[in-house]
Amino acid sequence: MTRENLKLGRSGEELAKEFLKKNGYKILACNYKDRLGEIDIVAQEGEIICFVEVKTRKGLRFGLPEEAVFNKKQKKLSFAALKFLKSNNLLDVNSRFDVVSVVLEAGLVQIKLIKNAFEFDLTH
Amino acid sequence: MLYYENKLKSEGFNFIVGIDEAGRGPLAGPVVASAVVLLEDNFENRIDDSKKLSSLQRDKAYSEIIQKTIFGVGIVSEKVIDHINILQATRLAMKEAALQLLGKLDPSTNKNIHLMIDGAIKLDLDLPSLSIIKGDSKSKSIASASILAKVTRDRIMDDYDKVYPNYGFIEHKGYATKKHKLAVKKFGPCQIHRTTFNSD
Numbered sequence: 341m342t343r344e345n346l347k348l349g350r351s352g353e354e355l356a357k358e359f360l361k362k363n364g365y366k367i368l369a370c371n372y373k374d375r376l377g378e379i380d381i382v383a384q385e386g387e388i389i390c391f392v393e394v395k396t397r398k399g400l401r402f403g404l405p406e407e408a409v410f411n412k413k414q415k416k417l418s419f420a421a422l423k424f425l426k427s428n429n430l431l432d433v434n435s436r437f438d439v440v441s442v443v444l445e446a447g448l449v450q451i452k453l454i455k456n457a458f459e460f461d462l463t464h
Numbered sequence: 465m466l467y468y469e470n471k472l473k474s475e476g477f478n479f480i481v482g483i484d485e486a487g488r489g490p491l492a493g494p495v496v497a498s499a500v501v502l503l504e505d506n507f508e509n510r511i512d513d514s515k516k517l518s519s520l521q522r523d524k525a526y527s528e529i530i531q532k533t534i535f536g537v538g539i540v541s542e543k544v545i546d547h548i549n550i551l552q553a554t555r556l557a558m559k560e561a562a563l564q565l566l567g568k569l570d571p572s573t574n575k576n577i578h579l580m581i582d583g584a585i586k587l588d589l590d591l592p593s594l595s596i597i598k599g600d601s602k603s604k605s606i607a608s609a610s611i612l613a614k615v616t617r618d619r620i621m622d623d624y625d626k627v628y629p630n631y632g633f634i635e636h637k638g639y640a641t642k643k644h645k646l647a648v649k650k651f652g653p654c655q656i657h658r659t660t661f662n663s664d
Contacts, residue, residue: 374659423659426546431655459649462491462657463640 352396352442353380359440359451365390374423377416381440382424389435391421393457396442411461418460465512465604466505468580468596477578477592479569482605483562484582485554486514486613490638491648492631492657493621495545497538497557498612499565499579500605504532511607513600514614526615529608536564537616546659551585559587561609582606628654 357367365383372379381392393413417437425431439457443450472480485497509525510517517525529535538560545553562579569575578592582599599606618637625634631647631654638644638656648657 418653419659422653422657423546425653426655426659431653435652460652461645462648462653463645464489464491 352444353394355396355442355449355451356392356394356440357381359453360392363453369424372420372424374420377413377420379417379420379424387434389425389430389433390438390455391417391424391435392438392440393417394440394442396444399443399445414458415461415463418462421460422462465602465607468594468599468603469502469605472578472580472594475578477576479575479577480605481562481565481577481579482582482599482603482607482609483558483579483587484514484600484606484610484613485557486610486617487638488550488554489640490636490658491640491644492542492633492638492654493624494539494541494617495550495553495557496540496613496617496620497554497561498609498616499536499538499558499561500529500609500612501534501565501569502532502605502608503534505604507532507604511604511611513598513607514610516601517611519618522611522615522618525608525611529612533608534565534568535609535612536561536566536568537612538562538564539616539620542656542658549660550658555585555587558585559589561613562587562589580606582610624656628656630654 360383361367365385367381367383369382372382379391380394383390383392425435436456437458439454441452469480479501481499481501483497483499485495487493487495507528509528510521511525514522538557540553540557580594580596580599580603582596584595586595596602600610621633621637630651632643636644
């Protein structure tokens with residue numbers, strides 16, 4: 341990842357965080373790291389723990405950002421999410437995976453939230 | 465099935481230990497290993513790679529094996545698997561099984577011990593050791609160990625099924641069957657699901 345991409349990603353995460361807060365999410369953790377993967381944002385909406393993947397794109401040349409959460413990524417996020425739930429003793433709480441897509445184009449910001457974007461996949 | 469045992473006996477070893485594991489592949493539950501020294505060569509039940517036997521055959525063989533062998537069992541929980549990795553956890557389970565068995569041997573007898581381990585795993589025990597690929601279908605000692613490990617693990621998973629009834633552990637024992645995958649999607653993971661990737 342280039343420095344510029346990383347900066348773009350981080351600013352996307354900041355925008356996503358603000359967006360989630362405005363939509364009633366409580367932010368629990370950011371950039372939660374596991375050996376295999378990293379969860380951009382862990383938040384709580386009502387009684388549900390949400391693992392949020394933020395996808396940021398400048399323009400739509402490479403397709404919609406939410407299309408970039410591939411199967412392999414879903415597995416990595418699943419293992420990281422399980423780790424989070426276990427280490428915080430939250431396995432009994434309902435949880436789900438959301439994707440926030442941030443598109444920056446011509447000075448405009450477009451943010452979209454996809455709830456329950458995918459489900460736990462712990463297969464190898 | 466006694467080729468390796470007889471060969472090592474002819475080389476002067478009098479305690480030949482077969483070691484195998486069960487549960488490296490599943491998404492949930494412990495990895496279990498067993499170490500076995502045969503006290504008799506003849507068995508009424510079929511002794512072979514545990515994967516080739518039905519669960520009824522394994523149960524019958526299990527009862528006979530615990531009568532006719534000295535054995536040790538090592539169990540490493542998913543909690544430890546999460547912390548180290550599945551390969552290290554498997555080695556740990558095998559080592560614990562071997563040490564438990566060694567502890568049962570009469571300290572007064574002269575012991576020439578040789579290990580035979582299924583697969584390509586090496587243990588850091590100060591004993592001569594042979595790694596045999598597909599050892600569970602080539603050696604009766606390793607086959608017996610594979611049955612003890614498999615039956616022990618299956619019984620643990622059957623108990624877990626009572627604690628976590630949503631997943632069907634009694635059927636698939638934690639392996640990635642369609643039913644298991646759907647249950648994880650529907651109910652989310654539980655405490656005994658492993659957070660580590662099995663890279664092999």
